Amino acid sequence: MLDSGKITLIDKQIMWNRLLAVVEEQAQVCQRTAFSTIVRESGDLAAGVFDAQGRMLAQAVTGTPGHINSMALAVGHVIDAYPVETMQEGDVYIHNDPWMGTGHLNDISITTPCFHDGQLVGFLACNSHILDIGGINDWSSSTDVFMEGLYLPILKLVDGGRVNESLIAVIRANTRQPVETVGDVYSLMNCNAVGCDRLAEMMTEFGLTTLDLLADHIIDTSREAVLEKIRALPRGTWTSEIMLDGQSEPILLKAALTIAEDGITVDYAGSAPMTKHNFNVPLCYTLAYTSYALGVSIVGDIPNNAGSLEPRRVAAPEGCILNALKPAAVVARHLMGLMLPDLVFNCLRQALPDRIPAEGAGVLWNLRAVGPWHSPARFDDSFMVGLVTTGGMGSLPYRDGMSATGFPSGVRGGPVEIFESMSTIVVWKKELNPDSGGAGTHRGGLGQWIEMGNALPEPFEIGNAYERILFPARGANGGSDGLAGDVRLDDGRDLRAKGRHIVPAGHRVVLKSPGGGGSGDPRQRARADVARDLEKGYVSLAAARSLYSWED
Structure with missing residues (x-):
């Protein structure tokens, strides 16, 4: 067992890299075993490892920003619903709440507490796109989230190793593709199980009893690395707007980007209000693609985790199209969300014309x-x-x-x-x-x-x-x-x-x-x-x- 006082910086870096390998294997397992073609062929998924507090430590490269960056908050929601002291080895949690996951019902999130030597040491989480989750079969006409398919709050899918067959039956009964949809749920559970095994193997190899010391190192180092890049940027506020096609009328999005000593804030005040159509965006998805735009243009190769994401902040008035409130229709939230990088880039180009x-x-x-x-x-x-x-x-x-x-x-x-x-x-x-x-x-x-x-x-x-x-x-x-x-x-x-x-x-x-x-x-x-x-x-x-x- 490693003495915490004898863990060197090199030890910590090696263990950090091993965590990245753990989550990448987790993601690859999900992709290889998925039933949905958009996951298996196109990689529409995310996988990550979190510490016992629910702080994200590492995410797989395989995946998409909408899944990856919004998943950073998912484990915290699970802990709020099921406190860690109530969890036991073999538990698995499921949900597809758009406001706690990736923005619409077609993305299912699975969270698995990871135990090592009988002690809860962290969590493995993943999510992926499900082609059909029920609801109306017209991808443009839903007017509230309840029309868009089966809505799963945070529920215990597996209790101490025992699968909740009643919940599986509910999922199977609410999709036009029961084999594929249930198969994807098991694929997600399986990739988390593989991730838990690899995490436990890593902890045994390095003689770790907790992830606390490593987690603090990862988060603190990443936060400081991002802040160092931000401090090298010009200070100020820049604004931009973009007009999108919308449906019955065009949609105007506005942004004000402020670079300060302690981080970057993007404020979407002035953007269009929620629409009766289904491309409203929950704030978690707005945060995901805003963080991504800042990441690729400023953060560079610093890995995604709770620390590196912290200096990237988002504000949007409640009830605007980029901070839609339940029960807004959100199944096509990507129509607005995927355009946010261009809106952010249009702000950044004024400050950094040579790289945007x-x-x-x-x-x-x-x-x-x-x-x-x-x-x-x-x-x-x-x-x-x-x-x-x-x-x-x-x-x-x-x-x-x-x-x-x-x-x-x-x-x-x-x-x-x-x-x-x-x-x-x-x-x-x-x-x-x-x-x-x-x-x-x-x-x-x-x-x-x-x-x-x-x-x-x-x-x-x-x-x-x-x-x-x-x-x-x-x-x-x-x-x-x-x-x-x-x-x-x-x-x-x-x-x-x-x-x-x-x-x-x-x-x-x-x-x-x-x-x-x-x-x-x-x-x-x-x-x-x-x-x-x-x-x-x-x-x-x-x-x-x-x-x-x-x-x-």
Whole structure:
């Protein structure tokens, strides 16, 4: 057993790295064993280890900011509901409360107390996206959270090693995909169990009886490292606003970012009030993507934990769209939440013009399809599938934006072969959309051009939840805007960006995701870069001539 007085800084750093390895294995187990394609193929999940006080010590690299950063608060909510002195080895807790988890009911959170030599030493927590949790099957029309599926408060799923089969039965009875949904719950429990085993092995190896000393080191070191970076920044307050498509009317988001000695605060006062539609955002999700934007632009490679997150603060008036109150409809909270990095970047660009990207596509352009496996259609013989698709990232002041990327979500685009194998849908075309990246000294990333239809002579249904059709990604520093998105049928009929649509038999959906904004004067783009874009088909000859003054 290590004497606390003899644990060196090197010992602590080695143990910290081991914690990072523990949670990464935890996340990889979740991804490998998940039933949902968005988890298994696209990595829409998070995993982390917490100390006995509920402070997050480490999170896996595998995962998405919406899950990762909001999960930091989850264990504290569990401890509030079930005090640690009431917990026993073999307990597992479950919930999908949008205001205590990741912002909507489709994300289930699992928390597992971890015991070592009979003593509670910490917690393993994880969450992932569940494709169907019941509720209405129209992804745009819910008007309160109770329409959006099964709402689970913090409950004990496993009591001393004994699974609550009644609760499992409730979950199974409230989803259109009982095998997949219950399978994902067990996948989450399993990855926590693996994480607990690895944590206990680590503590045995290093002779630890508690994580207290290591936890204090991780949190204090990380906090100070972030504050050191913040102290090197200019002081002041910068403001920005962004207009989004919304549904019945556009949505205005505003931010005021203040850099001070003790941290950075982003205040969203002045943003639109809660909407009757379902893209209201619980504050935990607002915090998640605000923290992420500050992290990638300022914090850099300092790992996420309670200490590194502490200097990043968020304020939003209760009842605004970014601090929605229960029972607001929130299933599409990502439509606003994923746009927050651009809003934050627009503030930061005024203070740090040499490192901040132009606006990007932001919101994922996911394909959701429902239809019959066979004709005639039967409810119990239908498919429900989802495929993550992406647009272009805004360019940085020193390089082009990435094309067809999930930034800022971190969700990867899934293989169309998996999508097709689980449905009768055929993806006939999936390629980069030429001229969709905003022109500039550095070009914005390209969006995608996708066409899909049913292989059966049957109609099928798609659900749209898209942004950047009315208001494209704006360029920066003289760069051009990215190309707006577009979704329609192959006969030219326009489809609403948010809604449920029947695709007639024999027709295809044509989807063009948005491009990212450019940065800098397009006429200053290097000739070799324009030539390369022409060769690869990223830019048409007509666009090269008009935007970049290209001469053959």
